[in-house]
Amino acid sequence: MADPDLAIIGAGPAGMAAAVTAARAGLSVVVLDEQARPGGQIYRDVDRAGPEHGAILGADYMQGTTLTQALRSTPVAHIPGAVVWAIEDGFRLSYTIGDRSAQMTAPRLLLATGALERPMPIPGWPLPGVMTAGAAQILLKGSGVLANRAVLAGSGPLIYLVATQMVRAGVPPLALVETRTAGGDLIRAMRYLPGALRGWRGLAKGLGLLAQLRRAGVPRFTGATKLAVEGLDRAEALRFHAGGRDHRIACDTVLLHHGVVPNTQAARSLNVGHCWNAMQQAFVPVLDIWGGTDRPGVFIAGDGAGIGGAGVAEIAGRLAALQIAQEAGHLSKAERDAQAAPLRRARARELAIRSFLDTAYPPCPEALRPADNTLVCRCEEVTAGEIRRAAMLGCLGPNQAKSFTRAGMGPCQGRYCGLSVTALLAEATSQSPDTTGYARVRPPLKPVTLAELAAMDITTSQGDQDDRTDRHQPTHEQDRQA
Amino acid sequence: MPSQSPFSTLDAPDTLVPVRFDDADLMLPLGMNLAAALLAAGIDTFRLTPTSGAPRAPFCMMGACFDCLVAIDGVTRQACQQDVSEGMIITRPAGQTSDG
Numbered sequence: 001m002a003d004p005d006l007a008i009i010g011a012g013p014a015g016m017a018a019a020v021t022a023a024r025a026g027l028s029v030v031v032l033d034e035q036a037r038p039g040g041q042i043y044r045d046v047d048r049a050g051p052e053h054g055a056i057l058g059a060d061y062m063q064g065t066t067l068t069q070a071l072r073s074t075p076v077a078h079i080p081g082a083v084v085w086a087i088e089d090g091f092r093l094s095y096t097i098g099d100r101s102a103q104m105t106a107p108r109l110l111l112a113t114g115a116l117e118r119p120m121p122i123p124g125w126p127l128p129g130v131m132t133a134g135a136a137q138i139l140l141k142g143s144g145v146l147a148n149r150a151v152l153a154g155s156g157p158l159i160y161l162v163a164t165q166m167v168r169a170g171v172p173p174l175a176l177v178e179t180r181t182a183g184g185d186l187i188r189a190m191r192y193l194p195g196a197l198r199g200w201r202g203l204a205k206g207l208g209l210l211a212q213l214r215r216a217g218v219p220r221f222t223g224a225t226k227l228a229v230e231g232l233d234r235a236e237a238l239r240f241h242a243g244g245r246d247h248r249i250a251c252d253t254v255l256l257h258h259g260v261v262p263n264t265q266a267a268r269s270l271n272v273g274h275c276w277n278a279m280q281q282a283f284v285p286v287l288d289i290w291g292g293t294d295r296p297g298v299f300i301a302g303d304g305a306g307i308g309g310a311g312v313a314e315i316a317g318r319l320a321a322l323q324i325a326q327e328a329g330h331l332s333k334a335e336r337d338a339q340a341a342p343l344r345r346a347r348a349r350e351l352a353i354r355s356f357l358d359t360a361y362p363p364c365p366e367a368l369r370p371a372d373n374t375l376v377c378r379c380e381e382v383t384a385g386e387i388r389r390a391a392m393l394g395c396l397g398p399n400q401a402k403s404f405t406r407a408g409m410g411p412c413q414g415r416y417c418g419l420s421v422t423a424l425l426a427e428a429t430s431q432s433p434d435t436t437g438y439a440r441v442r443p444p445l446k447p448v449t450l451a452e453l454a455a456m457d458i459t460t461s462q463g464d465q466d467d468r469t470d471r472h473q474p475t476h477e478q479d480r481q482a
Numbered sequence: 483m484p485s486q487s488p489f490s491t492l493d494a495p496d497t498l499v500p501v502r503f504d505d506a507d508l509m510l511p512l513g514m515n516l517a518a519a520l521l522a523a524g525i526d527t528f529r530l531t532p533t534s535g536a537p538r539a540p541f542c543m544m545g546a547c548f549d550c551l552v553a554i555d556g557v558t559r560q561a562c563q564q565d566v567s568e569g570m571i572i573t574r575p576a577g578q579t580s581d582g
Contacts, residue, residue, distance in 0.1 A: 128539030252488035
């Protein structure tokens with residue numbers, strides 16, 4: 001196989017839908033994905049979930065098999081276990097697979113790298129026993145592993161979903177500790193209720209989850225403040241203030257969540273323009289109506305383009321693929337627009353509930369403005385106070401703050417402190433997040449060993465390329481047999 | 483060091499294989515996500531930070547946070563991005579405290 005017409009990074013709903021749409025339009029497509037099996041985090045390991053797991057995880061999760069089956073039955077080169085660590089002009093992609101590196105070139109690129117949990121710096125959050133709510137879901141989806149004595153803390157519908165899945169699995173959480181206020185946040189959200197009612201299925205699902213949790217007798221606290229994880233070598237309890245008094249819940253696991261944010265690492269490494277989205281309290285890439293960026297040939301779809309959830313991601317993947325197919329000469333503009341029209345209507349329906357959710361479940365305020373002695377950079381162990389002091393010394397942006405404090409210089413490369421550092425600097429310097437900016441992202445996007453580099457498959461002839469591609473194909477077959 | 487695990491597992495494992503984690507000899511389900519398998523086996527601390535020596539364990543489970551770093555046969559890897567294979571020798575990334 002020669003260079004593909006389109007390279008897609010990520011095999012979640014956006015990446016899978018885009019791959020299938022583009023391939024059906026006649027493009028040659030390669031999908032590089034870090035995971036061993038397609039699905040992304042939302043549909044992680046959906047193909048391996050039996051009826052028992054399916055009953056626990058729910059119908060929305062099992063819906064993912066529609067996409068994985070479409071991916072398998074379409075001529076797309078899906079390369080699992082591929083960790084992309086550099087994207088250069090052209091676009092040349094460098095990635096690690098197994099114990100060696102490889103490269104490929106594609107004229108068009110779709111980034112479908114999804115979301116990350118919004119960092120939730122509270123006292124004690126780096127302790128063993130503290131994980132994200134998303135991590136709990138991944139443990140359940142991928143490995144059937146559940147936390148026995150867990151408290152879910154933070155904000156957002158995902159907390160209800162994880163709690164309900166734990167109830168169904170017979171291991172209910174000890175408590176839900178919500179930072180949203182049942183009064184203020186919900187009242188502010190009410191003006192978006194008419195829109196949300198257009199997405200009534202989402203609302204009904206949320207109410208259904210709450211009813212299940214009530215029946216299971218899971219205690220719920222709202223308006224919680226002063227959240228802190230207690231413990232010396234591991235989490236032992238969650239402390240918080242709610243309903244006018246202090247609480248302490250002894251537990252083994254604390255699952256934190258207050259929303260997800262776009263994973264912008266790959267896009268930023270390409271210098272794609274981003275802007276601050278105040279409603280989502282996160283940076284999002286600047287995109288046209290097809291998901292095209294300010295870098296010609298680079299597209300973004302899915303939660304990496306702004307949080308919309310799996311349904312929106314799938315539609316956005318298809319829309320980007322239509323535009324890419326048109327640019328590549330496989331569709332006329334009329335064909336593209338005819339196929340896009342119903343997708344745009346479906347996307348509007350899917351997005352109708354977002355403003356309501358974003359307002360009803362705002363991020364936890366004290367985790368957006370952590371106390372001075374709370375760690376914000378987990379890797380280099382830099383506190384919020386150190387970032388504020390760097391601002392007082394004249395640091396206006398994250399790149400300077402990185403030089404002063406090392407925040408963002410560790411192995412996670414700012415994935416779990418970047419937004420905190422920007423927010424802290426913006427507040428301290430009275431500048432907007434846009435002016436403050438974000439730490440520069442450079443390759444390697446993921447660590448690569450010298451041995452993996454030394455084993456790089458540097459192909460110069462067509463024959464070598466054929467050889468390389470053939471070796472990736474069997475995984476596709478193995479998937480089919482599994 | 484492996485104690486009563488704070489985690490339980492839904493499915494009975496098919497095949498258990500020996501894996502060594504520091505001084506502990508473990509039997510882990512073949513092919514299971516390594517971080518999940520270690521957590522289910524009662525491993526609390528995956529590594530100590532190079533900066534302060536503070537204990538860390540899996541946080542994000544999706545390859546983004548790097549808190550589950552372990553040395554597998556001498557090479558530093560994210561445990562959440564690996565599967566269990568027979569005879570893995572796992573150590574906590576060593577010799578990286580700031581006082582050397």
